[in-house]
Amino acid sequence: MDHRHSSDLGKETQTLICIICRLDKDDMSLEHVIPQSLGGYYHIKTVCVACNSMMGNNIDSPLVNHKLAELYRFAQNIAGKNGAVPNPFSGVFTAKEAPKNKARLDVGEDGKLEIYHHPSIEVKEENGQVVSIEISVDSKDTDKIDAMAEKILRRRDIPKEAIRRGERRVEISTGSFGSRWQLDTQRFKIGLLKIAYEFAVDTIPGYFEDEDAIRISEILHDARYDAVLDYVKIGNGLQQEICKPFEDFIDFEQKKHYLIMMPTEDWGLMCLVKLHDLFAVGVVLSNKRYLHEGALRIGVNSIEDRSFTKLTGEEMIGGCLGSGSSMFRYFFDKAEFEQCVQEVNNPAFRYEGQANEAVPLYRRSGEKFCYLEDALKQSRITMERKPGEMVSIFEFDPGQEYFIRAVSTGKLYQVAGYWRSQSIVRTI
Incomplete structure (x- = not known):
């Protein structure tokens, strides 16, 4: 089988295998990851015509025709494929x-x-x-x-x-x-599982061959509503607070749908699916993490702009943060501790690359080793949120020794970590 796909974030997966039935097909169709009837503008071309039609009836329908979804579409004036906005109050x-x-x-x-x-x-x-x-x-x-x-x-x-x-x-x-309405509390979640699965296949290299990915595709292909809760494990569908950890960077009041994929220690690879102010669930996609600690993949579907954008966690945070300050965490020998502290705390102290953060790092011998950004990529990072501020704490590889060089004296100072604080000036 020829299963070709790009590993570059943001590029559409190219494949001759349908990601639902997993058969070789030459009739791939335009698949709306987030249903068009809910204002979705995220498209892929990795689903065959037969599976696309099947999912429209068995997977998307329980989601878009849910009474709460009809109320949402009516309030947001979102028309369906027939061009009509549903009347959720129809009936006697x-x-x-x-x-x-x-x-x-x-x-x-x-x-x-x-x-x-x-x-x-x-x-x-x-x-x-x-x-x-x-x-x-x-x-x-x-x-x-x-x-x-x-x-x-x-x-x-x-x-x-x-x-x-x-x-x-x-x-x-x-x-x-x-009148009396009967609200489905389970079947609609299969549509949310489909959204998370298709986002992962389209974004994470290698995920398509994952054991859980194979089972999820079977659940979707056979419309097994009874098996959905094996993966849709976080939230009952209406608990918007499951996305609260990201409220500093994401404005959930905007008319947008969000997909947030991340590695977790307890669950593995997880995707939060947040459809505006309608549904919100956490989908466990695999017991493998696939992404390194702290990494994120975010999908932003703007209903008003009729667009879909993929971002990395770094791009999301970088786009939301403004000016700030930074400093190194030093490692001093006991014998030189007082003298070194006095020197680096002197307002006149400057180190190479300080002006633009293109900071060269040296070995103890004085040989140039790498640049600060290279060390940060290999560091363990801890994020601390404060009101209007994000603090990133980087711990350098303990198996390496890093030194910065003072501009005035040329003296080397050993550093063990880096601290960066930036103000949060906008949300996506």
Whole structure:
């Protein structure tokens, strides 16, 4: 089998194998990772026509046709493939005080809801004879009363002359109407599993061959709703707080969908799927981590801009942070401790590359070893969030010795880590 895909982030996976049925296909179609009916603009071409059609009916449908999704689409004015915005209030409502009175909610041309009262006909009889006919209609249908009355008379073979027309009354209904909705709490999650799986296959090199990836594709192909919770493990679908750790960098109030993939110590590779203010779940994609500690892959789907963008964690954070400050953590011999501390704390102290952070690092012998950014990439990083500020603490490889060189004296000072603080000035 020829399974070719690019390892570059942001490039579309190219494959001759459908990522759902895992068969060689030559009829790949445009697949919406996030359903178009929910404002999705993330497309891939790694799903065959047959699987695309199947998933539209069995995978996407429980998600986009969920009652909460219909309410969301109505509120956001998002049309479906047929060009129409769904009316989540469709159906018949019953008056609580008068169960015989029925009504429905229509969407007017201005997009506002309008109540429409169903016609009500009450025929009263005494001793087998019709004594009165009462017809109640919505104000929109007053011109239909005569036709409705004539239809009733014809059915009962009653001549018009036998009827004495009564007065017409105009009443304003102030009673309350009610209906009952049944909300799916499980089936819709298979659509969220599909989103996370397709994002991972399209983003993480090698993930397609993962054992869990193979099983997830089988679950999607066979629409096994009962097996979804083996992977959709975080949140019940409505708990927006599962994304709280990223609120410093992501503005969840924006009309955007977010996909956040990350390695975790307890779960392995995880993807948070946050569909605007609709659904939010955590999907465990594999017990393998695939990404190094602290690494992220973020997908940002803008409903208003009709766009989808992939970012690394570094790109996300770098795009949100402004100016800041930095300093090294030093390692001094006991014999030179006081003298060295006094020197590096002197306001006049400068080291090579300090102005632009293109800092050369040296060996103890004075030989140039690498640059600061190279050491940071190999470091263990800890992130600390403070109000309006992000602090990154880098711990250098303990198996290496790094030194910086003072500009004025040329003296080498050993460093064990690096501390960088930057202000958070925007969110994505």
